[in-house]
Amino acid sequence: MQHLLSVDDMKENYIFDLWSKAIDQKDNYSNALKNKILTNLFYEPSTRTSSSFYSAMVRQGGSVIPINNVKFSSAIKGESLEDTVMTMATMSDCIVLRHPVTGSVAKAANVSKVPIINAGDGEGEHPTQTLLDGFTIFYNNNEKIDNLRITMIGDLRNGRTVKSLVKLLSRYSGNHFNFVSPKELSFPKESLPKNAFETTKINNVISETDVLYVTRVQTERGSDHKYSLSLEQLNLLPKKSIVMHPLPRVSEIPREFDNDPRAKYFDQMRYGLWCRMVLLKDIIA
């Protein structure tokens, strides 16, 4: 059994092998997961992650028990996370878990008889988002993820996708990080990578950026700050740069930018399906 709780659970070789299989397979259908069942157990809202796992199972012949709204499950009667996980482990081969409390995926893994995949735990991590984010950079950068100038903007304190992605990109030489946020939403000091520059103003760094990673302010975690990048600011980006966002977006990127060749945030979701198809096969088949 192999849980995926953190980016730390995936070695470099494993990730490159998964990406290479994802490029070979893309979203081709198969029956590799016939008779296998996945539980989607989501204690927080999700559009992309839950649907992407659902699609990745079904495209490979598997089935899904969708518990996307725990209000309609026995959690509302007071059932503990552990009991719910032990229950679903008796009827499925893998559990994809999203939960508002950081560390809850580890609690689930302690009692689960089937693999747990972390689909986001509070302010903690979102490792499968990092698989697709890293893939997006790899796929658009001649299959390399080193020697990049990466600018991350938004709620860097509460956003879990940035924490997981920084863990991955910090493994590779020459990567430099610019963190742009108001002070109260700054990247946690204890996790700052060596090559990091912190600023409150995007205009200080946008013209020297290869990858712009834009994030939403996490109002559900108490953050209170709105921001929008303007088309004028986005046009300061180098022509070969890419713009990513884990989505959903609120006001961060104007829709007018969506057709710009640098905008990769809708491609990210397609790549997520490719990566999750390979991941599920590795973990369940």
Ligand code: CP
């Ligand atoms: N990127 C992401 O996790 O999106 P959802 O919240 O819609 O799953």
